[in-house]
Amino acid sequence: MVKKVDEHSRNDAFCEKTSTSIWQETPSTTNPYTVSEARCHGYEHLALINNRSYTEVLFLMFQGELPTPEQHQLFEHLLTSLIHPGPRHNACRAAMNAAVSKTHVSHILPLSLNVLSGEQGGSHEVFQAMKYLQNNQQVTPRMGAQALTQAAKILVAQTDEGDIIPAPGFGTFYGSIDSYTQKIADNVFNHCSPGPHLRWAHAMLDGIDEVTLSWRIAGLAGACLLDLGFTPYTGELIFQIACAPGIAAQAAEKSNSPITEMPFLAEENYVIK
Template sequence: MTRKHDEVRSRNETFVERVTTRIWEEQPSSDNPYLAESLRCHGYDLIELAEKRSFTDVLYLLFRGELPSKEQSQILQTLMIGLSSPGPRHPATRAAMNTGIGKTDPLHILPISLMTLGGTVSDAGVIEEAIRFLRKQRRADPETVATELLAESSRPEQEDWILAPGFGSLYGEVDPFCNKLANTLLEFPGAGQALQWGSEFAASLKGQNLGWLRAGVAAAVFSDLGFHPRTGGGLYQLINAPGLLAQGLEMANKPITAMPFIKDENYIIER
């Protein structure tokens, strides 16, 4: 039997001689060109940034190419604290805890839990879509959008109802902490149009036991701060990472009996 192969063709592409970046600049050492004498992030000396600015400011600088205003830094830092850990009920945290107590290499705790956090229902995997949703609807009346979406959808029998990216129910109810976090952020001078629109939209859904989800609050702030939609998911993972790692490491030195063992009757095999 003779196999036929597609004709091999040249792509006629010319590759660059070296990698270029607008983000980072390294001044080589006079003694060893492979070592950096000084580092600059978007033109700012890194040591000077370390002396005068916060980590939040530098994070913003890395992705936006400019330092944030006081108001922008304040609202981003508040979001980062509010979302610093998904909490032990969250599947990503459970993954971190199971990884830790299973005596997996501690270096693997964070990557494993972040993959779990990448879900497309209400976590990092939906951030890009949520930012685009908020930007698309920013000139529409929130109550009208809510009415139209409710008319087009129906409540699932078992799963949570995700009406729009970043908005829905958690265990069948409105997430009270997300609502508090969004209201806190709204009080800051840096609160923008997306956060305000999202708050009004969430209020219109309250009668259906729907509202803000963690991804929605993050997406609104990211949108107002000018982050590109494709950046949002990774930023969300970064913000949640400290809590995931801490919870996983907490279990790393405990015996396996410190986590519950699921009984046979709790396993469901679908045929």
């Protein structure tokens, strides 16, 4: 029996032109498909090129206004902190493997950023960490620490494999504290002006003394991005942009290398079920 489908018009009225408040282009008088002037949120593009940094203009595009000196400093520190996920990160390994496999260069960064999009160590963990921090701003850091500790103990009792991540952005890293992310966090606190989300997360982690939990890079990135006024949606995008240079550089380094330059799983490690 064929199921009858209820078909009807939605009566949606589609717009006739694409609109954006981010970028304005004034057509040339001689050719309407070329540009005589471009503006980003009202700021003339050439003036931005000559007077502002890449970090400031990136902030402007997403936020609609140039950053304050304090915001600029924090954003600059964050972007530089995230510039390379590390050669052990799956996204970097994907880029290197693709490069030695002679994948077309135009495809390497897209496929690697797709690997970077995961929920553990990827951009979606940043999205989830930002949601977690937003949802817990009315909770005291001490209560947050207690809840995180209790959740971690439950996870430890349930499994003896993998990392313990009781909340997105916070937990273990390869089974222990992520010491390098802690150094980055300390550096941010020493050189920038932390906002409410950074201070809350820092105080929460200070309240944990029974379980080996710490910042994960997604938690630190998420806290910084919230303090800079980014939403979880835009924060996830910024994280991908920030990590792209290191991933691309790893691919470029391997571009002229033979396929044997990267490890290949031994036959005994393949399991057919």
